[in-house]
Amino acid sequence: MRFPEHPARWNVEQLRGELARGDAFLWSLERFRERATERLGVPSVAGLSEVPASARRLVVLGGGAMIDEAKVWRRETRPDLWLAALPSLFGSGAEASPVAVLNRDGVKKIEVDERLLPDVRVVWPELLEDLPPARLRAAAGDALSHALEGFLSPLADEELRGSLAEILAGLLALPLAPDPDWFEASAAACAAQSRAGVGLVHGIAHQLEGRLAGERDGAGFAFGHAKLCSLFLAPVLAFDRAHSPKLAELAVLHGIDLAVLETRAWQLFDGEDYSRCLPALEANWRAVLLDPCTRTNSVLVRPQHLAFFTEERFR
């Protein structure tokens, strides 16, 4: 597969070997901290501000937001530090991307800088054990949205589009189960889309995730970025198809089976959770229209298109 370059993939044993060289620290999600400290053999810090000046190596173990925080902190504070990104879950692809999405005072800020790339990305398949199905579907929606929206982006050239088509087909072939291959495929999707941009699914997710903070979906989880991507993937797919032949034409050109894509998108959809998001979507539609991701959607998104997303069939 012609994946665009992204940081080398290591396993946990390789990481452990590097960390054994000394002056290494771990910044981890609390629920994995004890296990990771023991497995990696390094002390942990509770926050980036606690990383000692003597540190030469840092591992960040967490979701996309946490990895992005570490990437930006390393660039701005400790560019000499060796950084390993160990995602607790696939989907965001933050471990493989020169993009960082930061939440600053409730406003999403997107930075693209090659200096943000971690030195290595690490896959620890056992972290997927005990992953709730709802979290897995959300992560799958995030990964699929990266691949699909990058594939359709007006900024993608034909070579990149060909790579993204292969990545998309690979994602669609994976089961909706905790298969470690999701890590590789979602990392490739994120690395590739970072060279083309994404679209309306991400525009909606970026604008609503902060505004829905505190609310819970039907499974009891927050309406985070991945969840919103998984919820809006199918409706946006329907929107893109209804307003332009571009998706259908590109799918034929690149051998994407639209029926398989749509089936998977609807498997990730939940009408009740979607309905819970609609008031926020209606209240923030203008912000969605102005979001940088919306503005690189494959189809022009107009003010009156809000009505498409509030149709009864999606509820």
Next chain:
Amino acid sequence: MTNHEKLRDLIIDTFLLEPSEYSLELRRENVDTWDSLGIVSMAVGVHETFGYHFTPDEATGIESVADIVRILESKGISFAEG
């Protein structure tokens, strides 16, 4: 709907303008949302509406609505009606 009306609606929707703000003389420097991403959106909308793909040089060289009309007319898309 005439091509002028289609273009007016496209510009208003793309750059989120009030209808009263639109004119053929409208210039890029007077529209906050007519930035680099606005150019991408506008190019997508022009292709959907008129079937013409701006080249990158054309898209970035456009400074006003009148420039859009001029390019599209040079490709055989008429704005002579009404």
